[in-house]
Amino acid sequence: MLTELSIKDFAIIDHLTINFNSGLTVLTGETGAGKSIIIDAIQLLSGGRGSVEYIRHGSKKATLEGLFNVDDPKHEVFQIAETYGVETDNDGMFVLHRTISASGKSICRVNGSLITLAILREFGRLLIDIHTQHETQSLMDADRHIQLLDLYSRDEIEEVQKEYQSIYKKLLAVKGRLKHFEKNEQEIIQRLDLLTFQLKELKDAELTPNEDEQLEKERDRLANYDRIFQNVQEAYSALHGERHGLDWLSLALSALETASTYEQNLKEEAEQFSNHFYLVEDIAMRLRQYLDQLEFDPNRLNLIESRLNELNRLMRKYGSSVNEMLEYAAKVEDEIDQLKDRDQSMQQLQNHLQAYTEDAIAEANHLHDIRINNAARLKVSMHKELKDLYLEKAQFQVDISKRITGNVSAKNLGLNGFDYVQFMLSTNPGEPLKPLNKVASGGELSRIMLALKKIFAKHQGVTSVIFDEVDTGVSGRVAQAIAEKIVNIAAKSQVLCITHLPQVAAMADTHILIEKKMLQNSTHTIVSQLEKKQQVEEIARMITGTELTKASLMHANELIEHADTIKK
Template sequence: MLIELSIKNFAIIEDLTIPFEKGLTVLTGETGAGKSIIIDAISLLVGGRGSSEFVRHGANRSEIQGLFFIEDQTHYIYSKAQQLGIEINEDQMVILQRDITAQGKTICRINGKLVTLAILREIGQTLVDIHGQHEHQHLMQVDRHLSLLDQFADEKINNAIMEYKEIYKTFVSLTNQVKQFSENEQQLAHRLDLLQYQLNEIEKANLTPGEDNTLYEERLKLSNGEKLYKMIFDSYHSLYGDGKGLDWVMLAMNNVEEAASIDKELTSLKETVDNCYYLLEEASYSLRDYYESIEFDPNRLNFIESRLNEILQLKRKYGESVSEILEYASKIEEEIDSLLHREEKIEKLESQLESIIQDLFIEAKNLTQLRREAAIDLTEQISRQLKDLYMEKTKFHIQFTDRTATDKDPMIDGKNIYFNEDGIDKIEFLLSTNPGEPLKPLAKIASGGEISRIMLALKSIFSTQHGVTSLIFDEVDTGVSGRVAQAIAEKIYNVSTKSQVLCITHLPQVAAMANTHLYISKEQSDDKTVTKVASLQEKEQIEEVARMLSGVKTTDLTRENAKELLSQANKKKFILKS
């Protein structure tokens, strides 16, 4: 759960620290006070899209920190942290931090360790699930319905999806290869001519692996022949000759030998000096042989320069080294062979593709069966949730249809089948809001309030199935009132018994169900607009709920109504807990 949130220089928030508790925390206040800004900050903290526009005017950067307590040792974050080398101490605390500079740069940290935005998002999404008004639009988009069903099925379907996608990748690859080899003759002829020219150019060069490195070394030696001769010649004559190095070493050797005849303890030292002398003598002979063998061959140097230039031209076209050029030659040789034997290649690919299509269809049908089973379960659960939300006469149905195929798609049992990366299923949520009316697409007949309740029903179901530690509802109660508002309040509270819930609301019924009530206000200070947060006690909560009931002016009557609403909420919470 989220323990504490710290926000600095973010939008109209200058410096704000908010502690959070278990259960349901509601955030209320006047429009524009900064309630949604706090949710925006949490969204950025868990990897949402950022911008320099979030940085408070006049500040260099915005800083957002969140302290999370992760009690469940099996939570995904523990294995991911170990993989990334992020330490989570015995206190089971995790600190997410995100800074956004005035130039738009983002800096992300987890427990003090710098991470990428992608990693922050991957981990953040396992900690917080933010449900705002925009998610209603997701429910209205038919292409989102399949992902919602798969999200519900979760572990029951994950392996089947992975197996299908693995085969689908092979299917796409083979399909593209068949298409490539089935292109028109003119394009293939041009391609074949180009490849043969490239292969001839490389073969004509008669390259050998590592040749360029060998030539670079020889060029260095030849171009520095005179300098090399002088250095080796001087080295030899420093060792060999009257009064030179070897003479002095021989003198030392003779003296140590005579001393060793007197003191046997010097025997090992004598042998060391002897060895050094003979090694130096042998080295001097090698130096003499080397400098006597040095020859300056300008023709050879010219040849090397010409050869290296030839290799350089090939590198510019085919690879950064001779090895890469040879690898490229081998690759295009295979392609040339494929083009020359195109018919046989197409026949082989089509045979492989036919086999893969059969496997893909089997996996797709298995995926469809699992989705249909999950759809029955989801429909039953949503129906129960909707009943609690005073939509008991509403019928919810998940319709399965085949995706639209063309004659270019694979044919199985005399029927064209359209495969995509999610399978062959196209699903749509259907709704009938009144008895006797036919089921129709949800997106066409559901009102704003109905959409809110359906999405809340989904969240209520998903909250029991996933490891998200905190749920955030940003004005999900839009478009409802009366007993429906009370039902939504109870549903949100019920979710909070399983996960921490933060909720921005304008409904007094929801506010009354809170375990913690935070009031967000906006004040003017030194020509600055500042957002403040206050945790309301009993009397203050009554005043705020009364304000929400009246909408304009708080009266004794609205205060009495607020007290009654809070009293009923406490009784309801007791019943729901038990």
């Protein structure tokens, strides 16, 4: 859930920090006070499209930060974090950060790690589910209906869908290779000539694995011959030369061994000194041998430089190292074999395409059957939810058709199989079922969205659900029904709700009042968490729209008492 939101220099907000609780949090206030601005901030924090217009007048940047707590260690957000190298801790805390600069650029971070806006959007999708009056219109998009049905069927369809998509991706890869082979003959010949030339050039170079690394080491050794010889010679002379380093060490050893015959406490030191002496003596002998063998061959250095120049020339064309060039040569050789044996390769690909198509069609039929069964279940669930929302006369149906005519083939298949899913609705008896965008009014669409959200709440796994005035256009008993649906959703996920309905506000576990005030000739947004008495007064104002009355206060208390009874 979203536990804290920090906003700085965003729209009319100079600086604001809001703490959120679990359950249902209601945000109320006069139009223009800044309620929707807070939702805009959360939307941008979850990867929404930003604009310099969001930056507060006179500021250089707007900064948004949200702290989320994820209790479920198996939540998908942890997998996304691992994928992108974002560190997490055992507390399941995620800090999303976004800065929008005056230049229009965004800086995005999760738990301090710098990420792209696209990656921030992936985190936001898993943590926040935002529904505004505009977002509700996405229900009109029939292309999203198959996603919603599959979400409803997740437990049953997920493994089948993964299997189908794995086969489908292989099918697409084979189709791509076939398309490559089906290019005209002239292109094939030109490609074959190019590959043959490249392979000859690489084979003539007689490359050996790690050759470049070994040559560079040998070149460095020859190029620094004088330094190496001088330093090794100096080390040897210090031990065995005129300075007689070993002679002095030998004298010290003899003296220490003699002393140890009289003092037992010195025996251990004498033994250790003896071991180190012989080790140093051995090193001196090996340095002498190294000097005897060390020689400088200028011709060999020239040969190495010449070979490295040749390798660098080839690397500019075929890879950044000898090993990469060898790998490229193997791929070229394989492609030449395929091009020379084009007919056999095409037949093999055709066989693979046929096999993958048959497997994909079988899995697509399996997906179709699962969707048919769950469409019937979703219809029953929706009718129950719509009845609770006083749309008892409405008829809901999931229309599933195949995007094909005649026999199924590879070209009929898509990422979700061959199904086309569309939600159909009839709101009045006797009217035929039609697509949602043909029949639903604003108030009806809000109720349909809430019904779907109530059904899908347990499947989606998001930590916070946000409703921004989705209850617009309703009143009376419908408003009460919407309030009850929202509080039901809040039982499974944290819900933040901007509302103008007193029935919804009365359901709040936490009630936040947003106010706009003028301070020192500047507009500021003030956020207050209301106590019980203040909540009653605010709901009473929502009822009357003006001054408090005894009747409105009594009504507000009744609404809160009724809400408490429902929540219990």
